[in-house]
Amino acid sequence: MSHDRREAGFKRRTRVADALATLLDAVDPHGRTESVPLADADGRVLAEPIDAPAPVPSYDRAAMDGYAVRAEDTFGASDRSPTVLRAVGTEADAIAPGEAARVHTGSAVPDGADAVVMIEQVETVGEEVEAFDAVAAGENVGEAGEDVADGQRLFKAGHALRPSDLGLLKSVGLDAVSAYEPTSVAVIPTGEELVQADPDPGEVIETNGLTVSRLVERWGGAARYRDVVTDDEDALAAAIEADLDADVVVTTGGSSVGERDLLPEVVDAVGEVLVHGVALKPGHPVCLGVADGTPIVSLPGYPVACIVNAAQFLRPVQRRVGGTSAPPFPTRRATLGRKIASEPGTRTFARVSLDEPGADDDEGGLPTAEPTRASGSGILSSVALADGWVVVPEPQEGLDAGAVVDVQLWEGSR
Structure with missing residues (x-):
């Protein structure tokens, strides 16, 4: 990767769908499986299809x-x-x-x-x-078999088990399933200004690594939350190479085009940069790469941009490596309280809070989606205090107040 990106900036940004497809095409499921007792199998991904070994009920x-x-x-x-x-x-x-x-x-x-x-x-x-x-x-x-027929296909390989699925599997006589091992994800926060506590002037408390590692766990993976790595090419390369035995490596910070944004060069040195710069707001400086077959997701350092990109890229690739696909985020219909501005050609994620209809509102009224007043990608509270986000597609130039929108409840997903 040429260093002239620092002078040129991002003249071309890859569309979100194209960037994700490029990343997913470069990786394969890890294929490791284990036997998991039903009591511990909630959220686990089936490695094999399951057919009912007996009917339910087994008698009239x-x-x-x-x-x-x-x-x-x-x-x-x-x-x-x-x-x-x-x-x-x-x-x-x-x-x-x-x-x-x-x-x-x-x-x-x-x-x-x-x-x-x-x-x-x-x-x-x-x-x-x-x-x-x-x-x-x-x-x-x-009748016998009224609930489940003998030999009936219950679940395909790649299905993520839910609590109701576990009850069904127990009803047909199973006590364990073959599941993929959780995807291991190394989370490496970077930045010479980061500290874990008691920051001096010019220092910043590290939050991205903690947030991302917990998202990894929520999405069914096993996170390795690493210590902060300073802005030094050799140190960054060594940290990434030390964790290439993980299924996915994710870094936070240092992915843009400034003097201290070293990750794109480092990723290209240890492997290959597939995409750098995505038509997404907030967080277009995301960098996606691969080294020795291990996908590398370099997330922006601003907290909101980090979270948005983790949801859009880390979650799908983590699920892909773990043998399944990421389900759509749950959504809630709402009426937009204020206008949302966006740049045509860029997919925009606008944080909103949901105000439920009051007792005097018409029965069945929709909640109001209020865009957060703090819109900067460095304002972490604008995500933590929001209920979800509204996605403005690339062709649209914003959304008007009063529009009926789908609010993605992304933090309630698995």
């Missing part, structure tokens, strides 16, 4: 408390003319014509029975049962 079961009967024995039954059947108790494995067996919700339906008369529709008289309702075959009966 009563869907109601009542009496299991042969449906044809009840035909014609009514309040005035009940059908009289012989009671055979609650432990019967089978019934014959003209018999009824007491069943409870979820219990097995005896052989020979094909329906259940609800307990509210019967009376017992000695050893006989009077049924006041005619039932059809299959009525109030859950």
Whole structure:
């Protein structure tokens, strides 16, 4: 990479979608798998497809408390003319014509029975049962395999498990799954001005590395939160090379075109810069590269720009290396409270807070998305105190007040 970038700045910025595609095309899933107990598998990514080894339920079961009967024995039954059947108790494995067996919700339906008369529709008289309702075959009966069929494909490889998925897998008799190991991500904060606490004038408390490492964990990875590395090419190169055994390396700071922005040259020296400068605001100086097959994401040093780029580039590549893809961010529809300005050709991420409709508003009214007053990319509180961001696509020149928008609730994602 030529050093004349410092004089030229960013004359050309790659579109966000193109930059991400370039990065993802340069990496492959790490392929490492392990057996994970179901109790520990929430959020884990399946390495193999899962087919049901058994049906659920594995037997025909009563869907109601009542009496299991042969449906044809009840035909014609009514309040005035009940059908009289012989009671055979609650432990019967089978019934014959003209018999009824007491069943409870979820219990097995005896052989020979094909329906259940609800307990509210019967009376017992000695050893006989009077049924006041005619039932059809299959009525109030859950058939074997009604929930899950034997051999049914439940999940594809690459699926990220949710709590409800774990319950389903347990119901078919599984107690562990084959999952990809969590993606290891080395997080290297850089900058000679950074300190961990008690800053002197001219020093800044390191926050980007902490924030990014915790995002890595939330997104299902395993973070290595490293010490701050100063603005020195040899030190930066050594730090990156020491962590190339990680699945992803991410640096914070030093990615722009100033005299102390050394990361693009360093990445190009240890590997290859794929993209430097993206049509994105805030945070266009992001640098994306690869070395020895390990993707390197160099995030800008301004906290807001760092977070925006982490969500747009680090999250997808971390998921890709971990064997799956990043799902869309959850969104909330809202009405824009004030105009958002943006530069045509640049994808803009505007931080907003959501004001819920009051009690006097019309029922079903949308919340109001209020852009934060502090818009600078160095104002960390503008993200921490926001509920999400509104994305202004590249072709648009801002959004007007009153527009109905989708607010990306990015921090609630996995």
